[in-house]
Amino acid sequence: MYGAIEAGGTKFVCAVGNSQLEIKEQAAFPTESPVKTIQNVLDFFQSFQLDALGIGSFGPIDIDPLSSHYGYIKNTPKQAWKNVDFLGKLKQVYDIPIGWTTDVNAAALGESTVGAGQNKTNVLYLTIGTGIGGGMVIDSTFLGGKMHPEMGHIPVKRHPQDSFAGSCPYHKNCLEGMASGPTIEARTGVEGSKIDDAHEVWSFLANYIAQALFNYTLTLRPDIIVLGGGVMDNKLLLSKVKEELSPMFNQYVDVPALDEYLVPPLLENKSGITGGLVLAEQVYDKN
């Protein structure tokens, strides 16, 4: 029996599943203080005999096993969680193998194992929501050395009609600063789900996301890119992104047909928690 935690900045999802990755029990609760939230996690798992646990966490996090801060949440804007030894607190309670990675890495692992990328070797998963982040799985292994990717913060060129200054506290007008969910409301005063599909803000976002996908394609050469996150819930956005991206590839870069290359998550909102189960299985098999 495996446990999985999808630790998001807004909510936590916990699940228990078997080696067929079937979720047997699941719960979600809001992300509150570390003490309260971790207590909720422990309460959920209390009645299960876990063999291993897999965690996908919001970040940035320390994933270097040789670091004295391995398992910590690092310099997050969520003050109460800054420098919290998240993994350590779970290790105090569970004497089982625990896998530890980012939320987007976990989602990439879920999609690459039983989701949209299950027949692909190189699977890139992006979330475009409250923040923007990406994780890549290459043959069941995460891309990244001692540090995980921060590809949501790459620079983008300003859309000529877009006067929005950018919202990233670190880089102002990076990809996340220009195309994350909150930028929609910051530009228009209205939240994304209530804005007409014809509003120019969607063209701006489509352009920035396409710039990023062009960049990732040249650099990473994924076989498939899975696009998740709340902003992608707008049903027309993905086709607008494809329209923007197609001329960028021009004749130079061969990519698969865009309808096969850029896809929504097959596991819908379960990519991350499923990836947590896969991660639990991976660390169990290694032990």
Add this chain to the structure above:
Amino acid sequence: MYGAIEAGGTKFVCAVGNSQLEIKEQAAFPTESPVKTIQNVLDFFQSFQLDALGIGSFGPIDIDPLSSHYGYIKNTPKQAWKNVDFLGKLKQVYDIPIGWTTDVNAAALGESTVGAGQNKTNVLYLTIGTGIGGGMVIDSTFLGGKMHPEMGHIPVKRHPQDSFAGSCPYHKNCLEGMASGPTIEARTGVEGSKIDDAHEVWSFLANYIAQALFNYTLTLRPDIIVLGGGVMDNKLLLSKVKEELSPMFNQYVDVPALDEYLVPPLLENKSGITGGLVLAEQVYDKN
């Protein structure tokens, strides 16, 4: 006994070495027509009994083993080499395992095995010369799916004082279009090796290269970046790049000390040919 070919757009290097990667014999000749050049390759290897061969080639090349054009040089600006079945012509002659990858992948493999990245898991190699290209080795395996990276063509933001239009035939003002060797002479009328270190052109290049390194760091998270190619022969350029890059990392991204993170090739001009020998050994061991 292993053979290696470093197939560059300007010159070919061929070598024969042993399993200790010691080069026993080496030759270089200019890149002429495919027929002439491949004949030179065959002549060089004629007196050796090879067990395997490793090739690092200029590109773009087809590296998808399932493609009908696997082993071809693709849409290169060098007209005579366009759509040439380079690997096929060698396979007609040698009935031995042959490894086939890009010139920069081969250099990355050389540096990661016995060069500057020999103790690192994630090694990024960049060449900044006539063109700009990059290859990454993760635990002895190349990054990339059915296609190899083309990270020399990522977009960059224009330096405010730089009015150069850009020289890339495909993207005009991408990284290669703004920072490759020929752009120096195109801007100044003088070739790079003869230009004063204080000339503003070096600041432009340092800025573009730093933008690229920032981007690759966020996306790829290498443990080390090895910077080769003729443009990097300018002894002050690497320190200028570090000066530009340091404020870009700001407080958000933790990277190793820049003097350890950004380094010249330890194998100097032998990164690629050594990587060819490593590749030959890899395919030999797999067979």
